[in-house]
Amino acid sequence: MNRLLIANRGEIALRILRAARAEGWTTVAVFSDADAFAPHVEQADSAVRLGPGPAAQSYLDPERVLAAARQSGATAVHPGYGFLAENADFAQQVQDAGLTWVGPSPSAMRALGDKVQARHVAARVGIPVLAGADERDGPIDWQQTATTIGFPVLVKAAAGGGGRGMRVVHTADALDEALTAARREAESSFADGRLLLERFLPTARHIEVQVLGDTHGHVVHLYERECSIQRRRQKVWEEAPAPGLSAGLRDKLGQWATQLARHVGYHSAGTVEFLVHGEDAWFIEMNTRIQVEHPVSEAVTGVDLVRWQLRVALGEALSLSQNDVVLNGHAIEVRVVAEDPNADWRPATGILLAADFPTMDGVRVDTWVRAETEVSPHYDSLLAKVIAVGRDRDHAIRRLSTAVQEAWLPGVANNLAFLRDLCRHPDVQEAKVHTRWLEADSGLPSPPPQDPELAALIGTALSLTDAPDRGAVPAGWRLMGPTWQADQWQVGATAVDVRMQCIERGYRCRVGDAEHLVGVVADGPEARVTINDRVFRVRRTGERVQDDQPFYLHWGDGEAVLTRLPRLPEALGVADAGGSCVAVTPGTVRAVHVAVGDVVEVGAPLVTLESMKVEQTLTASAGGTVSAVRVAVDDAVAQGELLVGLKTPE
Numbered sequence: 001m002n003r004l005l006i007a008n009r010g011e012i013a014l015r016i017l018r019a020a021r022a023e024g025w026t027t028v029a030v031f032s033d034a035d036a037f038a039p040h041v042e043q044a045d046s047a048v049r050l051g052p053g054p055a056a057q058s059y060l061d062p063e064r065v066l067a068a069a070r071q072s073g074a075t076a077v078h079p080g081y082g083f084l085a086e087n088a089d090f091a092q093q094v095q096d097a098g099l100t101w102v103g104p105s106p107s108a109m110r111a112l113g114d115k116v117q118a119r120h121v122a123a124r125v126g127i128p129v130l131a132g133a134d135e136r137d138g139p140i141d142w143q144q145t146a147t148t149i150g151f152p153v154l155v156k157a158a159a160g161g162g163g164r165g166m167r168v169v170h171t172a173d174a175l176d177e178a179l180t181a182a183r184r185e186a187e188s189s190f191a192d193g194r195l196l197l198e199r200f201l202p203t204a205r206h207i208e209v210q211v212l213g214d215t216h217g218h219v220v221h222l223y224e225r226e227c228s229i230q231r232r233r234q235k236v237w238e239e240a241p242a243p244g245l246s247a248g249l250r251d252k253l254g255q256w257a258t259q260l261a262r263h264v265g266y267h268s269a270g271t272v273e274f275l276v277h278g279e280d281a282w283f284i285e286m287n288t289r290i291q292v293e294h295p296v297s298e299a300v301t302g303v304d305l306v307r308w309q310l311r312v313a314l315g316e317a318l319s320l321s322q323n324d325v326v327l328n329g330h331a332i333e334v335r336v337v338a339e340d341p342n343a344d345w346r347p348a349t350g351i352l353l354a355a356d357f358p359t360m361d362g363v364r365v366d367t368w369v370r371a372e373t374e375v376s377p378h379y380d381s382l383l384a385k386v387i388a389v390g391r392d393r394d395h396a397i398r399r400l401s402t403a404v405q406e407a408w409l410p411g412v413a414n415n416l417a418f419l420r421d422l423c424r425h426p427d428v429q430e431a432k433v434h435t436r437w438l439e440a441d442s443g444l445p446s447p448p449p450q451d452p453e454l455a456a457l458i459g460t461a462l463s464l465t466d467a468p469d470r471g472a473v474p475a476g477w478r479l480m481g482p483t484w485q486a487d488q489w490q491v492g493a494t495a496v497d498v499r500m501q502c503i504e505r506g507y508r509c510r511v512g513d514a515e516h517l518v519g520v521v522a523d524g525p526e527a528r529v530t531i532n533d534r535v536f537r538v539r540r541t542g543e544r545v546q547d548d549q550p551f552y553l554h555w556g557d558g559e560a561v562l563t564r565l566p567r568l569p570e571a572l573g574v575a576d577a578g579g580s581c582v583a584v585t586p587g588t589v590r591a592v593h594v595a596v597g598d599v600v601e602v603g604a605p606l607v608t609l610e611s612m613k614v615e616q617t618l619t620a621s622a623g624g625t626v627s628a629v630r631v632a633v634d635d636a637v638a639q640g641e642l643l644v645g646l647k648t649p650e
Helices: 010-022 039-043 062-072 088-096 106-112 115-124 142-149 172-190 247-263 294-301 305-313 393-406 416-424 437-441 452-466
Strands: 003-006 026-032 046-051 076-078 132-134 153-157 167-169 195-199 205-213 219-231 234-240 268-277 280-287 330-337 363-367 382-390 485-491 494-503 506-511 514-523 526-531 534-540 551-555 558-565 587-592 605-611 614-619 624-629 642-647
Touching: 003 010, 003 062, 010 026, 010 039, 010 305, 010 363, 010 382, 026 039, 026 062, 046 062, 062 088, 076 305, 088 106, 106 115, 115 132, 115 195, 115 247, 115 280, 132 142, 142 172, 142 195, 153 172, 167 172, 172 195, 172 587, 172 605, 205 247, 205 305, 219 247, 219 294, 219 437, 234 294, 234 416, 247 268, 247 280, 268 305, 294 305, 294 330, 294 363, 294 382, 330 393, 330 416, 363 393, 382 393, 393 416, 416 558, 452 485, 452 494, 452 506, 452 514, 452 526, 452 534, 452 551, 452 558, 605 642
Parallel strands: 003 026, 003 076, 026 046
Antiparallel strands: 132 195, 153 167, 153 195, 205 219, 205 268, 219 234, 234 330, 268 280, 330 382, 363 382, 485 494, 485 558, 494 506, 506 514, 514 526, 526 534, 534 551, 551 558, 587 605, 605 614, 624 642
């Protein structure tokens, strides 16, 4: 019996588990203490604990993973993506232990998984590469090299991927700091601090080609994906095929990708990535693993990539030629991530109060979360992938828009509201995007706008279902009719006053000078709220509305967090933290930029914190003198913990 150990977690572990079962394999999950009750652990045939929550002590420890394979009697290891997936030394260790490695050979991984080596291989076989330089032959003069290439330049980590260890540099003055930060991030993420420089093309498109090979020398491509919509070099929106790509360029990219794979004897699934500007294209790197966005290629070709990975690992030859791979329809994937749009898209943690995703034709959701899932700071921020398939691109966008409107993940800040806006953006609908579009040219507000007055009216309606007599006539007789009741709601950073009065059919509500007729029919956590001539299907958390207790609302394509303020609130004493620096999320300290006694100005960097694989530099909110430094590099810190104390002038 083939027994597969899945050396990963989350939605990718579940994806591999499904494919393995379809191929008749038994499955073994591995888990950290943070994932002890995760779905991939529950659904596997057996599971083995690796260690504590931090990835370095569990999923990223080769010896622990190999020990789990031996303990479980596994015959093969699938690394998924991330963690050890592109670690050629680990792949060799798996094979040396007599186990089957579900992925490319270690030699192919060394040739193409390393960005420096891959550039040289691509150039050697005649594939265009961007002007650049690397440390393959020893140290280089970075300033001189960047000046020769011409600014802007891109600093990249030689190992790994996912946007880690990458910095765009526009001027010579900013280069040294970018190199230091990129090297630190690369060493932290990949245990490899080597870097390279490349020419940066600010308006290029990111196009990648999916390849699949076997151990008999056959390689095919599954056409291309467009991944140009990115934030901080992290992909947000991926689709296949790439819209507007000419037939000639499509053929050329496919030929280059398969040529590169054949040159190194590549087998299994992999992705060759290019930058495209007009009809020109340049190779940038290859991912020697399955990728997050592989479902869109599967959707438009009908080829199950993970099942073929398992078959190829057992020596099976591909049963399809290039002519057998035919494009059919259009597919789009968006990544639902735990990021706070109100805090510059910082990674968010917490416990999900619900995890509602739609069930509808043409939509697939790959997720590992459910109600009461704890989103920890130990791993990346991906919560789910929503994949919509249509007969053409417009059809796929309509289905995707409906799906992200229906999805709801209250309790942890996320990007669903942003994805709803993205689906409606004219540039997205017309495919007029590039790799810097989202951050430079989209015009999308950050965070997405809310409608506090609408949210407060819905909150008022729900509060009346919990206490229907609040707006009614009390005992006795009133000359002026039913009394007006007043509520104040906190919606994000906005306070909204609502006055309400019971009338014959529903309630009359006033917000400022505007008057609204409101009705509500509730059924547990769901309700139908009528405001004037509009009807909203509303979902909420919590059993009833209580003062000072936040609750979450979702309606149509909107959502909000509301708190009804008490009518006579107690005075709240809030300590003035001055310019002191506290951890905005749980995480690990990667750099401390000040010492006790330093005098800093507003905006000066204090501490660099890593959370969910993302670095953020915390700065001084006021000028002053550093009075205390309470952390050191590699310290784990909790949200709200004081990191640096500042004494500000009185």
